[in-house]
Amino acid sequence: MPTTTLSKQATTTKPERAVHHSQRAAFQGTAVKDSTASKAAPEKNQTTAKTTPHHQAQSQSQADPAAPMVALENVSKIYRQGSCGLRDVNLTLPKGGFLFVTGPSGSGKTTLLKLLYGAERPTDGSISVNSQEIHGLKGDRLSRFRRQLGVVFQDYKLIPNRTVSENVAFALWAQGCQKGDIARRLAPTLRLVGLQHKAECFPSQLSGGEQQRVSLARAIVGTPPLILADEPTGNLDPENSRQVIRILNRLNAMGATVVVTTHDLHLVKQSKHPVIQLQDGKLSWLRK
Ligand SMILES: Nc1ncnc2c1ncn2[C@@H]1O[C@H](COP(=O)(O)OP(=O)(O)OP(=O)(O)O)[C@@H](O)[C@H]1O
Ligand SMILES: [Mg+2]
Numbered sequence: 001m002p003t004t005t006l007s008k009q010a011t012t013t014k015p016e017r018a019v020h021h022s023q024r025a026a027f028q029g030t031a032v033k034d035s036t037a038s039k040a041a042p043e044k045n046q047t048t049a050k051t052t053p054h055h056q057a058q059s060q061s062q063a064d065p066a067a068p069m070v071a072l073e074n075v076s077k078i079y080r081q082g083s084c085g086l087r088d089v090n091l092t093l094p095k096g097g098f099l100f101v102t103g104p105s106g107s108g109k110t111t112l113l114k115l116l117y118g119a120e121r122p123t124d125g126s127i128s129v130n131s132q133e134i135h136g137l138k139g140d141r142l143s144r145f146r147r148q149l150g151v152v153f154q155d156y157k158l159i160p161n162r163t164v165s166e167n168v169a170f171a172l173w174a175q176g177c178q179k180g181d182i183a184r185r186l187a188p189t190l191r192l193v194g195l196q197h198k199a200e201c202f203p204s205q206l207s208g209g210e211q212q213r214v215s216l217a218r219a220i221v222g223t224p225p226l227i228l229a230d231e232p233t234g235n236l237d238p239e240n241s242r243q244v245i246r247i248l249n250r251l252n253a254m255g256a257t258v259v260v261t262t263h264d265l266h267l268v269k270q271s272k273h274p275v276i277q278l279q280d281g282k283l284s285w286l287r288k
Helices: 006-011 021-028 045-051 053-061 107-114 140-148 164-172 179-192 208-220 238-253 265-269
Strands: 070-078 084-091 096-103 124-129 149-152 226-229 256-259 275-279 284-287
Touching: 006 124, 045 256, 070 107, 096 107, 096 179, 096 238, 096 265, 107 124, 107 226, 107 238, 124 256, 149 208, 164 179, 164 208, 179 208, 208 226, 208 238, 208 256, 226 238, 238 265
Parallel strands: 096 256, 096 275, 149 226, 226 256
Antiparallel strands: 070 084, 070 124, 275 284
């Protein structure tokens, strides 16, 4: 595990504890940079949204076990400024699959994941995740949809004024989990990512790699059926990168479907999972 540089200032000054609604939204699924958010209606029933147990959300839309977990049909994403995110992408990923997404910087990897968790909408084509068309989802329906996803963001999106434990627990709390359930899940998840000794640290007191592992812990603590990990090893040394892939493999063996973007072809070569490459938004298969 990488060593940690503790910031003295951060250890002595306890940050302001208030959590802005947009930070809660990130965990409920209304991700911070959500281009669809401005169009989304405010949640009509906050209470329902907060108290629905996460396993209910997980079980929704899972009627057909043979249906793919992810299906993209002729999906293109052209951003307003004209830059191309994806070009006519067709992709099917079965439930329980594990897919690596590679490609150079700017090739569309994050765009693909954003489309899958509904932070961006396709310009063309259709996307379904766990048998649910995500095109028209907004507001609390989008939030409920996102509860079946664990997302590791490329830029972590940790809440700066919350400890490691709180950042990870917050994801469960936002889904309506009870205290006991949160406590039961928290410790083993932190142990899994090797951060039990940093549980009471704030993000500013962690190295980049440690923050990345908090982000991973937050994504997996609710054992979601679909994990979308955007460069989860981008800031890690080779041993920690292998450890992260081992964790994702373990969750995959337990039934989770996993999509991982990475620049690290060495890491990809060490596994036998299917690999796609994006190049200017165009998809090709490197290994099926
Ligand atoms: N919000 C946005 N507005 C306009 N253009 C965008 C936006 N997000 C991404 N793009 C553009 O879409 C293309 C794909 O970007 P994307 O972030 O998906 O690439 P990436 O493969 O994840 O890159 P990296 O490896 O650097 O993370 C790039 O040309 C990028 O500039
Ligand atoms: Mg990216």
